[in-house]
Amino acid sequence: MKNQAAIKKTIKSLFVSTALKQDRSLYLMFLPVFLYYFVFCYIPMAGIILAFKEFSPRLGIFGSEWIGFRHFTEFFTGPKFFNVLWNTLRINIMNLIFGFPAPIILALMLNEMKSRTLKRCIQTVTYMPHFISLVVAVGLILDFTKRTGIVNNIIVMLGGERTAFMSESDFFTPIYVISGIWQEVGWGSIIYLAALSGINMDLYEAASIDGAGRWRKMISITLPGIMPTMVIMLILRMGQMMSLGSEKIILMYNDLIMDKADVISSYVYRLAFGTAPDYGFSTAVNLFNTVINVILLVSANHISNKMSEVSLW
Amino acid sequence: MVEQKTFGSALFDIINNVILIMLSLICLYPMLYVLIASVSNPIEISMSEGLLLHPLGFQISAYEAVFTNSDIWRGYLNTVFYVVAGTMLNMMLTVMGAYVLSRKSFKLRGIFMMFITFTMFVNGGLVPTYLLVKGLGVLNTRLAILLPTAINTFNLIMTRTYFNTIPDSLEESAKIDGAGHLRILCNIILPVSTPILAVIALYYSVAHWNSWFNAMIYLDDRTKWPLQLILREILILNDSGKMMQDSVTIDKLSVAENIKYAVIIVATVPILCVYPFLQKYFTKGVMLGAVKE
Numbered sequence: 001m002k003n004q005a006a007i008k009k010t011i012k013s014l015f016v017s018t019a020l021k022q023d024r025s026l027y028l029m030f031l032p033v034f035l036y037y038f039v040f041c042y043i044p045m046a047g048i049i050l051a052f053k054e055f056s057p058r059l060g061i062f063g064s065e066w067i068g069f070r071h072f073t074e075f076f077t078g079p080k081f082f083n084v085l086w087n088t089l090r091i092n093i094m095n096l097i098f099g100f101p102a103p104i105i106l107a108l109m110l111n112e113m114k115s116r117t118l119k120r121c122i123q124t125v126t127y128m129p130h131f132i133s134l135v136v137a138v139g140l141i142l143d144f145t146k147r148t149g150i151v152n153n154i155i156v157m158l159g160g161e162r163t164a165f166m167s168e169s170d171f172f173t174p175i176y177v178i179s180g181i182w183q184e185v186g187w188g189s190i191i192y193l194a195a196l197s198g199i200n201m202d203l204y205e206a207a208s209i210d211g212a213g214r215w216r217k218m219i220s221i222t223l224p225g226i227m228p229t230m231v232i233m234l235i236l237r238m239g240q241m242m243s244l245g246s247e248k249i250i251l252m253y254n255d256l257i258m259d260k261a262d263v264i265s266s267y268v269y270r271l272a273f274g275t276a277p278d279y280g281f282s283t284a285v286n287l288f289n290t291v292i293n294v295i296l297l298v299s300a301n302h303i304s305n306k307m308s309e310v311s312l313w
Numbered sequence: 314m315v316e317q318k319t320f321g322s323a324l325f326d327i328i329n330n331v332i333l334i335m336l337s338l339i340c341l342y343p344m345l346y347v348l349i350a351s352v353s354n355p356i357e358i359s360m361s362e363g364l365l366l367h368p369l370g371f372q373i374s375a376y377e378a379v380f381t382n383s384d385i386w387r388g389y390l391n392t393v394f395y396v397v398a399g400t401m402l403n404m405m406l407t408v409m410g411a412y413v414l415s416r417k418s419f420k421l422r423g424i425f426m427m428f429i430t431f432t433m434f435v436n437g438g439l440v441p442t443y444l445l446v447k448g449l450g451v452l453n454t455r456l457a458i459l460l461p462t463a464i465n466t467f468n469l470i471m472t473r474t475y476f477n478t479i480p481d482s483l484e485e486s487a488k489i490d491g492a493g494h495l496r497i498l499c500n501i502i503l504p505v506s507t508p509i510l511a512v513i514a515l516y517y518s519v520a521h522w523n524s525w526f527n528a529m530i531y532l533d534d535r536t537k538w539p540l541q542l543i544l545r546e547i548l549i550l551n552d553s554g555k556m557m558q559d560s561v562t563i564d565k566l567s568v569a570e571n572i573k574y575a576v577i578i579v580a581t582v583p584i585l586c587v588y589p590f591l592q593k594y595f596t597k598g599v600m601l602g603a604v605k606e
Contacts, residue, residue, distance in 0.1 A: 023420075025494045026413050030425065033410035036463050037429060044437020044445050061444060106336070109329055118330070124589050125337040128344070131588045133523040135541045136577050139548030140343050143573065148359050150346055157363045186340065190599045214322055247526050251549050272440045273530060279440045286438035294434050 051284035064280070071284035080267060088263040092241050094177045100237055102181045103188030104230065108222065110189065111196050112214070123193075126186025138251040141179050142166060166252075169260035176252065176261075191233070192226055199225035235304045239297030242289060264289045344585070351375055351574035359570065375571035379579055388540035395539055396521040399459050403517040404510070406464050407472055412498045414469075415476035433466050439530075446531055457531035458524075458539070465520070468513045471601055475509040476502060512598035515591060522584065540580055547576055 051071055053064040075081055106126070113119045129137065144150050145165035152162045165171040203221045212220065246265035253261035262270075264285065271282035346365055350358050354370030361369060379385055414422050414429075437445075442461065451457045479502060487497050503510070525541035532538060588595070 023418075026416060026419055029409045029494060029498075030413040033406055033413070033464065033469075034425070034428075036406060037432060039449075040442070040445070040461050040463070041432040041436060044441035045435060047437045047441025047444060050440060050444075061441075106333075109333055112325070112329055113333070114326065122333050122337045124592060126340050127588070127592065127595075128340055128585065131519075131584050132344075132581055133525075133541055133544075133584075135523075135525055135544045135548060136581055139544065139573070139577060140347070142549065144343065144346075150365065153362055154364065182340065185336075187599075190596050194596075194600045213319075214325065250526075251545065268439055272443065279444070283438060283440045286440070290435060290438065297434065 048283060048287055050280050051287045053280050055279040067280075071281045072288065074281070075285055075288065080262075083259065084262055084264045084267045087260060088242060088244050088265075091173055091176055091244055091263065094173050095180060096237055096241075098177055099181055099184070100234065102185045104192055104226070106185055107189040107192035107196060107226075108218065110193065111222070112218075123186065123189075126189070128186070129183045130187040132183075134247055135251060137179070137183055138248060141175065141252065145171075145175060166254065167256045169257040172253070172257050172261045176248070180248075192229060195226040195229040196222065231304055231307075235300045238300040240293070241296055242292045344581070347574045347577050351571060351578050353571070355568060355570045372571075374568055375575035376579075378568060378572050379575045384535070384543050385540070385576065385579070387536060388538055388543040391537060392522060392540040394455070395458055395524075396518050398455075399462065399521045400514055400517045402459055402463050403465070403468075404514055407469050407513060407517075408498070408503070408510075410464065410469050411472035411476050412494070412502060414473045415479075416494075417481075429466055429469065443530060452531055453533050453537075455537055458527055458537075461527060462520070462524070465517065468516055471598075472506075472509055472513055475506060475601065479505060508594075508597060509601060511594045512601060515594055516598060519584075544576060544580055548573055 047061055050061055050064070052066060052068060053061070054067045054070075055061070055064050059065075110119055110123065113122075132140070146152070147162055147164045151165070156162060163171070165175060199221065204217055207217050207221060242264070244263045244265055246263070246269050249261060249263055249266040250269060253266065268282050268286045268289070271278050271285060349365050349368050352371055352373055352375075353365075353368045354372060357369035358365070410429075413419060414426055416422065436442075446452055446457050446461060449460075451460065483501055483505070484497050487501055492500070523541060525539065525545055528537075528539050528542045529545070532542075
């Protein structure tokens with residue numbers, strides 16, 4: 001009896017020690033991942049204090065002098081504030097109005113196609129611009145929209161006049177949005193096609209028996225079927241209303257069209273790496289942007305949660 | 314299913330097909346234009362009107378200039394290095410992280426998940442990250458390209474979600490045999506996860522292939538530049554002057570425009586030839602990513 005208890009005990013301790021060892025190997029495996037996040041994500045977060053400091057390279061981040069909210073008041077009262085804010089919003093709103101429905105419409109049109117081979121071909125071809133690197137894509141945009149470029153050739157062919165599109169700021173937003181649709185419409189349709197393929201075929205059959213036409217079926221079956229996907233994608237868009245990647249802007253803009261093309265992120269970039277670098281100011285503008293982005297994303301998610309019980313988290 | 318073919322329905326089919334075919338032509342034509350223009354006579358191209366449908370004059374001097382240019386070749390080799398080394402690092406870290414975070418027995422997994430997800434919303438931003446890279450002493454080294462992008466949080470979470478769906482019963486026998494976590498990961502989890510591994514490896518490689526911004530701010534040394542940064546110089550900053558020195562043609566100025574087109578072809582065709590065959594992995598990735606946490 002006593003013996004048995006002792007055996008039980010040793011077995012138990014054996015298990016516990018292997019469990020610990022097992023856990024230790026898990027920790028060991030996670031260590032490099034933890035280090036990456038700690039070093040490359042959390043240490044830079046501490047660097048955000050730069051937004052409240054006058055950065056001096058000699059003194060470093062922690063030695064530099066505190067100046068409170070001066071960078072922020074300077075930014076909010078400066079001439080650039082409304083300019084970059086409005087540019088960011090305008091480009092995003094245009095992207096939402098035209099860029100958001102485009103892949104949905106493409107998916108619906110592809111869904112109505114009878115020939116599967118042709119459908120596959122069109123899908124493959126429309127994905128193509130997604131695989132052209134951004135630098136090359138912008139290179140194409142700049143070349144096609146120049147005075148002697150192909151877009152102008154087509155305009156002249158149709159009886160219009162030549163314009164140097166990238167020298168006139170009014171054309172920047174349309175070019176940005178249209179080229180964005182060209183790059184991503186095919187790729188963006190994949191997710192909706194996936195949602196479409198998940199719709200129960202019986203519904204269509206039942207509707208046909210009830211005498212519903214194609215249009216009626218699209219309104220009553222197809223659109224409700226992809227609604228959850230649409231809502232999620234819309235929330236994602238709304239949450240990014242104030243964030244606009246700087247990469248495409250930096251590649252596209254030039255001095256002539258800066259008044260309509262400069263957005264918050266490209267401004268942050270120029271403040272840091274332009275002719276007169278100001279690290280503190282750049283960090284402050286970026287922090288302002290981050291705070292707004294988080295608020296937008298959280299509230300967009302909250303709204304959708306209330307409305308349709310679809311949410312990101 | 315018997316469907317009545319009405320006139321309206323047939324008309325719709327025709328219009329639908331026509332619009333979609335036109336859309337594909339719009340997607341296809343830019344690359345076709347570049348291909349045609351790259352072998353055409355640059356002066357004729359600049360004076361041409363209307364759509365370009367066939368080469369105007371035929372010359373391949375631009376390709377000669379591109380292929381004999383050392384910047385392009387070095388850029389290509391650098392990019393291959395960044396893609397291969399970077400993706401290997403990405404995969405190692407992502408798989409290890411995803412494995413640990415998918416262990417139900419791991420007590421801290423909730424906390425670590427939050428630790429990771431938080432970084433998707435808040436980050437230090439441009440300057441603090443730059444100062445960190447500088448502070449680590451890796452500025453102007455290849456590590457500055459590889460380390461800051463060593464993990465993509467989205468890919469990590471996607472992989473973890475996939476690992477979560479693997480039934481526990483698969484691991485049971487290995488556990489009874491006393492296999493450690495590394496053995497379970499390599500012998501049991503990875504072999505049944507090839508779909509997700511293919512998807513994220515592709516995502517990581519494409520990201521490395523396309524990346525130029527980090528190289529622009531972290532690398533001064535041209536010999537370490539990836540191809541995309543060289544392309545930016547030629548295509549965006551309009552600086553094909555540097556390429557001219559090696560150019561073999563007499564009419565150097567006129568060939569400058571052609572070099573642009575030839576460079577685009579040389580830099581893009583490899584990917585465009587490969588992606589149709591990998592398409593199913595990419596589309597699978599979009600769907601895996603769409604699965605809610």
